[in-house]
Amino acid sequence: MAVATHSAGRPVPGLSYTQDGKLVSDEQICEWIMEFLAGEGASYGYRKLTVLLRSRHGLRINKKKVYRLCKRMDVLRPQRQLKIKYPKRLANNRVITDSNQxxxxxxxxxxxxxxxxxxxxxxxxxxxxxxxxxxxxxxxxxxxxxxxxxxxxxxxxxxxxxxxxxxxxxxxxxxxxxx
CATH class of the missing domain: 3.30.2390 (TTHA1013/TTHA0281-like)
Structure with a gap:
């Protein structure tokens, strides 16, 4: 017996709007994202892709939606790992009984x-x-x-x-x- 999963929030609409108010489907947006990634945006992340979609195609689109679409297409770049530059350690808890310790x-x-x-x-x-x-x-x-x-x-x-x-x-x- 399969367990149904319930996702919170409103359902994904599957479309976006341009600045003119025209509807654009998510499939068309995915196609544009793939074109960017094949050309000039090969090293871009979802935030820069969002800027490109807004400027080139006049979309009113959120970076979260672009992230969701990129994740669905499996084109997200791996997240960079932060390097710790020095060891972070807690100081020893000492019992002090005399001066000069x-x-x-x-x-x-x-x-x-x-x-x-x-x-x-x-x-x-x-x-x-x-x-x-x-x-x-x-x-x-x-x-x-x-x-x-x-x-x-x-x-x-x-x-x-x-x-x-x-x-x-x-x-x-x-x-x-x-x-």
Whole structure:
């Protein structure tokens, strides 16, 4: 026994209108789409095909209808895959019981009205006691500045030669990996 499928929404009318109000069947539209794909629109997707149908044949047609027709004819191009440029990972949830176990870097910026430019404040904060250990204020904020204030923080807390150094965490991933 076959189960009848029920599709939601109104039924497909099977025709469209031109700007003049004339009726055009879906078969004719499919024929035009195939002509475009055989010629200049070989690499076009359904959105560009919609623009071509509107401009060349004066159709009042929606991109969703062109998508449905292309899908029915099995001429849709494969969808492009987005490439993740860096690994997205969640930070480890840590239990902090003492100072110098976890440090956090933070970047803030402001506007210098007189000079018409931005300034940056990068700081290293001890998560346990919420003290700013080292900071950098300047017109640029680069990785070399982070290295410099990390060395300053290690010297201030006398951890430069120790084995158990603090973990440094940052919420500023996009700033640190940008090109």
């Amino acid at each position: 976890l440090w956090e870097t933070d970047i803030k910026y402001g506007w210098l009205h007189g000079e018409q430019r931005f300034f940056f404040l990068m700081s290293i904060i001890d998560v346990f006691d919420r003290v700013i250990i080292a900071y950098h204020i300047g017109l640029t904020c680069e990785s070399r500045h982070l290295v410099q204030i990390t060395q300053e923080a290690l010297m201030k807390r006398q951890l430069f030669d120790k084995v158990n150094k603090p973990v440094i965490r940052s919420d500023n991933g996009p700033q640190f990996i940008s090109h």
